[in-house]
Amino acid sequence: MKELTDLAVDTAARMGASYADIRIIRINNESVSAKNEKVSGIGKSEDEGFGVRVLANGAWGFASSSNLTRDEIQKVAAEAVEIARASATLKETDVVLAPEDTHVDVWKSSYEKDPFEVSLETKIDLLLKINAEMMKVKDIKVANAHMNFMREHQFFASSEGSFIEQEILRSGAGYSATAVGNDDMQTRSYPDSHGGQYMAKGYEVIEETPLLENALQTAEEASALLKAPRCPERVADLILGGSQLALQIHESIGHPTELDRVLGTEANYAGTSFVTTDKLGNFQYGSPVVNVVADSTIPYGLATIGYDDEGVTAQKWHLIKDGLFSGYLTSRETAPVIGEERSKGAMRAHGWERIPLIRMTNISLMPGEWTLDDLIADTKDGVYMETNKSWSIDQKRLNFQFGTELAWEIKNGKKTRMFKNTVYQSMTPEFWNSCDAICNEDHFVLWGLINCGKGQPGQTAEMSHGAAPARFRNVKIF
């Protein structure tokens, strides 16, 4: 492999590149799904190719191919340099990269059970049992269940001498029940509505998650929602369940702290950010109980890596410390723009055919001191909401509106009525500054998100968000 990566880097240098890197990647995927007690899909795929990224005349060039031969590597490396030269005719300033040490290393996700070695029968059997459990409940017209596994094997090499081999394994499963009746349709999902729960683990994540154990209750809740009232419009205290909070962190802290969005270099797909660079170190993003940490090293996180796609070591740092905005997600190109000496290592690409972008790593809200029971008991007039159903947030990530599958009214410290179709609305800084209580680490779950979209052409990325339920005061709920 080293011979091939050297060929790419040497070719680019000979053509006049001042910097070059190559990623050679193989991705294996397996997915299994079942619907209404029948297998509805089995998919297996393998994808292999390489991408070469270069700097020439102070601008980026990128080219890629699925044909991993010596001739093709030389052709693609030369093409990347030509693209860089063409880009350079439109540049405003030269790209300057923050320094990074040379790394020669091998890094692999740890796991116990290789999911690609577990039989299809075992997987199908569990999914059908989950379907059957949900279909026991009257009103359930659609029961879905699925599991997915992905292995990414990558070689990275750069003209600075780094040569890194990495293998990342991601596994997960989820299901949903849809009830129809009473002139309505309601869906409940488990463990989360965005494809289920995923971790950088092997098949053990499927065995450790109480999937079958929760299927009946999930279906019963979908059925109960048909008869539940809508939440009357109010301003009240809001307690968010962990997986909804994970999405809240993703949309209102993760995306706006991507420095390429802030600098306006990646705005096409989903906008820019209100977190302008003058706010670094002096903007009260949240209340003093809010501590948000970006961490590419946390065990089992979907974005846990040894090195990012620029060969920068995985790191851990605060985005928000005691409520104060204190850090961005950066790359080698953007770190110097805000006066930082080193990239935080947040550059990742979707597969071999895309150029790396700043992507969220694992971003978590640090746990507090409360138990959920105590938090509910301490709330006089409130609503508890869990499992995302809808979301909307503006281009700058300021105004948002999120809906959840399920909500409970809290009156004088007790959960009373169930509400359906409940939505909360707020503005990012106002919302995080209204956070006054976070549950403790016994409630802390690392929620995996597998479908974050960014860039044109579009790229998807995976990351985890750790969260325990938390309370927000005086939020508009309807």
Ligand SMILES: [Zn+2]
């Ligand atoms: Zn996203």
